[in-house]
Amino acid sequence: MLHNSVVMVLIILVVNIIYVSFSTTRMILTLKGYRYIAAFVSMIEVVIYIIGLGLVLDNLNQIQNIIAYAVGYGIGVMAGMKIEEKLALGYITVNVITTTGELNLAKSLRDEGYGVTTWDAHGREGDRTALQVLTPRKYELKLYQQIKTLDPKAFIIAYEPKTIYGGFWVKAVKRGKLHQ
Missing domain, CATH: 1.20.58 (Methane Monooxygenase Hydroxylase; Chain G, domain 1)
Known part of the structure; x- marks a missing residue:
């Protein structure tokens, strides 16, 4: 043969x-x-x-x-x-810069189960809201779609964190509470 x-x-x-x-x-x-x-x-x-x-x-x-x-x-x-x-092993951190303050992007994402931290930012063309979102990689594309639906002009940067320590959200994800 x-x-x-x-x-x-x-x-x-x-x-x-x-x-x-x-x-x-x-x-x-x-x-x-x-x-x-x-x-x-x-x-x-x-x-x-x-x-x-x-x-x-x-x-x-x-x-x-x-x-x-x-x-x-x-x-x-x-x-x-x-x-x-x-x-899709591991997590992804997504930084989002939004100019649309009236869209409550952070609240909408939190309601979906994402860990979101926000702060005020200042860009060349004015004030912005910055969000940092942590999610398992298996939900990465879904997160992008949700952000684009809520704010089509959002600026998005994503990266993989090497180490994650602390926070309530990581414990909830490890127990399988995200997207249930």
Whole structure:
């Protein structure tokens, strides 16, 4: 079966897609602090890597195998990124600058379960309200939609906090109270 070149190319392609997807997922798990899960994923990853690389090295004289390996690697990166998007591990902090004071953006977001801190800000063109919103990453896109619906001209900047400590909101999220 492995002597059929089309089958060999497909096997190498699929093995490398799986390997790189595992590799990307492991890296993200490591960065997010999931050490033990990352270690387990890395054990599976290395077995898949050895199998895929072994197939290519055993058949190095066939250029289609090398191309399949490279294409599988690229597709694997894309697949790994999609997996990471679906996992949506961790939190996101969103800074919002709004010029529309009469919209009670902070209250609306708090009513939805988001942690919101506000303060007065002063921009080049006048007074503003600044909001800092903390949410699990799985609610990130929903948060953007809510902000844009309430204030289409809001200025939004998002980033991932490395450390979160204290506050009532984090405890509520860990107990699963957000968006129930």
